[in-house]
Amino acid sequence: MSETASKDRISELEDEGELAADYLEELLDIADLDGDIEIDVENGRALVEIVAEDPRALEPLVGEDGEVLDALQELTRLAVQSETGERSRLMLDVAGYRRARKAELRAITEEAIARLRATGESQRLEPMNPFERKVCHDVVAAAGLVSESEGTEPHRCVVIHPAPALPSDGEGEEPDEPRGGADDEGGR
Secondary structure (H helix, E strand, C coil): CCHHHHHHHHHHHHHHHHHHHHHHHHHHHHHCCCCEEEEEEECCEEEEEEECCCHHHHHHHCCHHHHHHHHHHHHHHHHHHHHHCCCCCCEEEECCHHHHHHHHHHHHHHHHHHHHHHHCCCEECCCCCHHHHHHHHHHHHHCCCEEEEECCCCCCEEEEECCCCCCCCCCCCCCCCCCCCCCCCCCC
């Protein structure tokens, strides 16, 4: 991508974040919740976070296991899409919930990788939503292993497998690519 195209894309993502912020400001007003909106662009996505002096005040927007946050993110994406005509992949966080959950998921995945390396047996993680599975797949790929998602929603989970062995004679097919990015927040 050229520098000009890259700057144009970043500008589009910033505009997406602004549209999302406008939508979320209205929601906060309706719900009579105090919060500020922070906008950033990271990894080709608009990142929008609702923050407050007292993060506990925003707990209703997170819900149990982030379920309300997931729904709010989808509603925000739809609001942006209705304005732009384009599908939005923006990420929404409330009071650092996703940031903390990512750290927790990294630790869970690293523990499973350690068990796999100790036993040689594939490891199945608990069922997770697409955002959570994507975090796990990324950790697995960075460790040089392979993973895949198995099952159907809402019981879809990540299974971590040992890395495929390379042919010893140098001939044969290349091993499968690590499936570290198999899931996307879009729900694949």
